[in-house]
Amino acid sequence: MKNKYWILFISLSFGLLSCSHDEKHFKLEAEIKAMPKESIILEEVGYNETQRIDSTRSDEKGHFVLSGIYKEPALCRVRIGDQFILVVIDGEQIDIKGNWNDLQGYTSNNSPGSTSLANFYKNYIVAIKDILALQMVTDSMNNSNAADSVLTPVKKELEAKTVVLNTFIKNYADTTKSLPVALFAASKFLSEAGEIDYLQKFAANLPQRFQKTNLSIEFQEKVKKAAANEPKLIAPSIGSIAPDFTLTSLDNKSISLKDFRGKYVLVDFWASWCVPCRGENPNVVAAYKEFKDKNFTVLGISLDSEKDKWQQAVMKDSLTWQHVSELKGWESTVAMVYGVRSIPSNFLIDPAGKIVAMNLRGDDLKRTLSDKLNPPLATNNKTEKPVTAK
Missing domain, CATH: 3.40.30.10 (Glutaredoxin)
Structure with missing residues (x-):
């Protein structure tokens, strides 16, 4: 009889723990230096929709607090006026410190996912600026019919930097310990058409790396659908008729x-x-x-x-x-x-x-x-x- 009550007690305890795991309260507290008073909106970012969680206004010191309930680590957008930062809700208390002149360079000492996300974004921005500058040079040369001897070295440099950036994105997606960051890097910065083989392998490895969540299931379905419907298309080029739509x-x-x-x-x-x-x-x-x-x-x-x-x-x-x-x-x-x-x-x-x-x-x-x-x-x-x- 004593064992029976003990088993019942354990079962109830696990049930309560499970409920607690399913629904948790969080508070996001931020201090953005040199920020004007602004309206703030916190949104959870999904693949197909964005859900509003909370809203507030900042004070004269750039301080604001947002709160809500989460069931699993989630990628969220903090809209500050017409600007925004991306954060990961992965704990009960999330502290963000930053500067209005460099919003994406914020820091967080108690949200590993947000720290990982900010680090990824900082490195990505540096790399993409170099690539866009080279792309502009290449496009200008193409449109002015520059000689191959001049154009080829620039194209090779552009291709090399693009390969380096793609490798960085994949490595980050493969090694980060935050599921929302891994999915963000893989789904937002890699083309399905050009990287479908990698994305299939990445999706297949998710169950070994992370606990199953609605977001990971949705991503796996998205990749599966993309692989099944992968278009066999030749992109239009200069001199060809533009496809109608x-x-x-x-x-x-x-x-x-x-x-x-x-x-x-x-x-x-x-x-x-x-x-x-x-x-x-x-x-x-x-x-x-x-x-x-x-x-x-x-x-x-x-x-x-x-x-x-x-x-x-x-x-x-x-x-x-x-x-x-x-x-x-x-x-x-x-x-x-x-x-x-x-x-x-x-x-x-x-x-x-x-x-x-x-x-x-x-x-x-x-x-x-x-x-x-x-x-x-x-x-x-x-x-x-x-x-x-x-």
Whole structure:
């Protein structure tokens, strides 16, 4: 009888422990130096949706507190005005310290996942800036028909740096002890089309590395689906006809690429969350203002998954041309058809529907448009007879 009660007691204890494990309270306390008073929103970031957890306002010292309940370690976004930081909710008390001028460089002494995430992001930003700078040089050379002897070394350097970055991302995803960070690195920074073999192996190893969670199950299903539906496509190139598509605009209208036949159109892939894209937008705005009355327009294709974020970015950056999206993030079919593996990416299409330039940025965009839309004046070939004095 005594053993029976002892077994019952153990069973109840495990039941209570299980309940406690399933639902825990957390408090996130942050202090961001030099931060103005701002509204703060905490959101859990999933693959298909974002769930709001809590909101507050910061005080004059940049201090704020957010709280909620979590069932498993989760990737969350702290929206601070129109900026944000990513954190991992992996404990009951999470302390964040940072500076308004370098939000992503925050520190946390009691959230291993947040520390791992901040470290990953810091290294990624340094590497991607070098790659984007080289990409701009390469695109400029391609569009100006630079000699192979000049272009080839730059291309090799770009390829080498891209390989180094991809290796860093994979190593981080394979070694971090935080499941949300591992999934974030693998799913947000590696192309499904180009890395499906790696992603399948990564997904298969998750059960050996981490406790099963809803997030890991969702990721495994996502990879399985991507492998089954992997498109066997050849990305379009300069000189080829741009593949047609029909997508939904911000005001829920269907817009097709063929609607723009007869005009030069810049098909611009971007997203509200893409920092390099937002940095490039002023250049696109300037080009649009200069050439919009010369048979030119822009069609923005967003790789956002949330309409409100997309719409806010369009308004904030004053992007007054037409915009469309599938709201599927990197699962965008059109992005896959066009072979887009990083953003910003763009394609300049002529009035006949042919791709005449790709990945135009900064001054290259204006220069190319000027060449296409401001042809040199025709010279007068008539020879005037000399006037002779009588």
